[in-house]
Amino acid sequence: MPQFDLPLEELRRYRPELPEPEDFDAFWQKTLLEARQYDLDTRFEAVDSPLEGVRVFDVTYAGFGGHPVKGWLVLPAGAREPLPAVVEYIGYGGGRGLPHMHLLWATAGYAHFVMDTRGQGSGGWAQGDTPDPVGSGPAHPGYMTRGIEDPHAYYYRRLYVDAVRAVEAVRAHPLVNASRVAALGVSQGGGLALAVGGLVPDLAAIAPDVPFLCDFPRAATLTDRQPYKEIGLYLKARRGGQERVFRTLSYFDCVHFAARGRAPALFSAALEDQTCPPSTVFAAFNAYAGSERSMEVYPFNDHEGGGPYQQGVQLRWLKGYLKG
Template sequence: MPFPDLSPDVVAEYRSDARAPEDFDAFWSGTLAGARGDLGLTVTPVEDGPVFQVSDVSYRGFGGHEVKGWLIAPPGASSVVVKFIGYNGGRSFAHEHLFWPSTGRAVLVMDTRGQGSGWAPGATPDPVGSDPAHAGFMTRGILRREDYFYRRVFTDAVRAVEAAFTLYPRVAVAGGSQGGGISLAVAGLVPGLSAVMPDVPYLCDFWRGVTVATRDPYLEIARYLAVHRGAEEAVFRTLSYFDGVHFAARATAPALFSVGIMDTICPPSTVYGAYNAYAAPKQMARYTFNDHEGGGPFQEMRQKDWLAGVMPA
């Protein structure tokens, strides 16, 4: 397969020309202020085994809506990784999230509202409707920043981290693809994180993603615009409030990124757009001959070693 984006020898130097709206910070501070209040956090043990305790988690996210999750904790854990899920996946079953507990850390898995019917089941509905939208989630509420789907998701994610901080003194965030994009949003919105681990992150440098990617989900936006001629300005105005490039520029925690140079879903230039804007110490794990699967288990092992240096178990 040919390289689908910029050539490998130049893509690492790519810098996005996306610019944050002047009221980007005010929009997000207002959004989060409106969501704060009683977390309504419940942690209900469902399995107390000899190695890990598994708990069903519930808390109040955007709009006070209930968000579900799993908390899986080894005895004596003093740190937690908050894990965000890839596009249209849900929290699924607890035993699928044992990697971080196996390193001595707890993991808090956030169920993504409205998703969980593509490849892994979810349990959190999204009770908010939208204008006409293309199938999928990328265009739900896309004409207005206040209505956009990811405003709710990113707020849910911040609340998940706030819940994690009530349980453990040290918190890292991680995720792949959409989960990587959510982790970048949290990195730019929440101070005090110990580490950020975005793998092949989605939701970065939207204009380039929509015009370079050859597989969904970015192409949902292109198909929407092919029907809604004349909506381009409004669409990309909305997306400018949700771009991982802008959250990266506000991050304060050390980060370990990964990128697949043959990625046809999240073009590597979009990943480097966020990486090169990232304002805190950072490293990139590069997988030259991999598509969107990136490093897979190789990256997990790299994360384990890297996290040991910045957030001991």
Template sequence: MFVDLPLDQLRAYLPERGEPEDFDDFWERTLSESRAHDLAATFTPYDAHLARVDVYDVTFAGFGGHPIKGWLLTPASPEGPLPCVVEFIGYNGGRGLPHDWLLWPSAGYAAFVMDTRGQGGGWRQGDTPDPAPGTGPETAGKLTRGVLDRDDYYYRRLYTDVVRAVEAARAHPAVDAERIAVAGGSQGGGMALAAAALAPRIGADISYAFVDVPFMCHIRRAVEITDALPYGELSRFCAVNRDRAEDVFATLAYFDGTNFAARATVPARFSVGLRDEVTPASTVFAAYNHYAGAKDISIWPFNGHEGGQSLQALEHLRIARKIFG
């Protein structure tokens, strides 16, 4: 069933954003601290048993200089620098294996896949630990790790990794640094939003953002209208820590996709499923309607969190062909 507002109301849904006064200062400080560490990106050739694709095992310095893993895939022996799509992964998934990521190199582009620190134990394996586990109480999962302190919060580390991943992708000679897109679904969609807003601040310009069924948008409403995980982790935490709920949402405001959307000017394609109980449609439209750049949205009325799946991927390929050739 449809689980949120009617479509005509969703198209007009523009809620007030709970934005901290020092939002920009917080992220300027965070990115500045991160760039004090050498990016130290390494690309080690990797035998993935793929005849038509070159694969590199990537390591780069993310938040705090922590080593973050990834994959770089290109068509075999590319001629000249290629457009590159930097891909981010959904909640509790990891980078998996190179043959999981053949769509973009099959279409003639490079693909840079960022592993997600401390995740990869839920549905696809990962290889990157989170060496700064956070302090304070937390419930199972990552969503409440360090949530009582914005500086200690898990997503501060993760979103910094996102920006550094864009920098690392741009550093490889097979990649055209002037033709970079970011992409992801669910948590990965929230990460793509963060990249679109934050990466240009350090000169890592992005050409396009593919933002599918994004997580971490209009977070307070999400917690109020769905019990589905991962937002259910926040509900459970606030139910136990009754006297700290407002502290939780004060931290989350620094990581809410609606606030990143209001600062992102990169052209973007969003997608939403109107039967999505994981990232309810109104939370997606809140980010979409606040998005500052040129934008469009794919609406899947009879789909949930899976969104458009293969048809959405086909849309992405068509857009990439148009913007990258």
């Protein structure tokens, strides 16, 4: 698939005028205040694993509404002193999977926390173990339109809270240096890292890789790939609901969270990416408020982006912020 979006020089200048709710900050302050009324109740249970180079903990903590959220904590086997930590969020449809799928960051000397994704993890590539006990009104199959008529009921309100609480949970472990925690992820995971970067003021760094959940109005009308296509299919059946739907989405657009992010940030975009179009990624990058930000561009890649090459860039880049 050839490049289909704006030319790179225009992408570097792309700054859409996205309507931001007047109560955006108040909405999220109240949401997090309500979430913190529940004790975090973090439990780390050692896993009997054949992996000799790491120690694995099955983690449970209280996310949105006090609902139990699962995760893995993977530590270097010989760790005795608090380590910098990497919190990873998973792409759309996936769950935390199995511990041996998550060895990279621990072998690089970090505590690695992998958050499970409520209600997801049945897509065939990474199993999940966290249910979403909250129902919703009529929705298109998938997660993008669950509760989309009301920002308080929207699925991603619950998931963003889970993601913030994941940072709080990993900081509770005695072998984690709470002052040196980074957030990262690919696609949906990258969007969650951006949201957390805007909601948690003291992260050491974030690394959103081909992030999803950015510039909803453009994404929903530019690409016909899932999962953004779910929005269009929902509105196809519910004519006249566009204003209400996009108002809800405006509370969750990671361009707005980027405008509040301060931690050093490493983005990536792929210019043939039809799942998360590059203009939507650059919308978040160009809005990012932190003074230290950089972008890796992969001109001939689709949504796989840089893949292992981007991981190599992240390994070198994060070392300066977490181990420096």
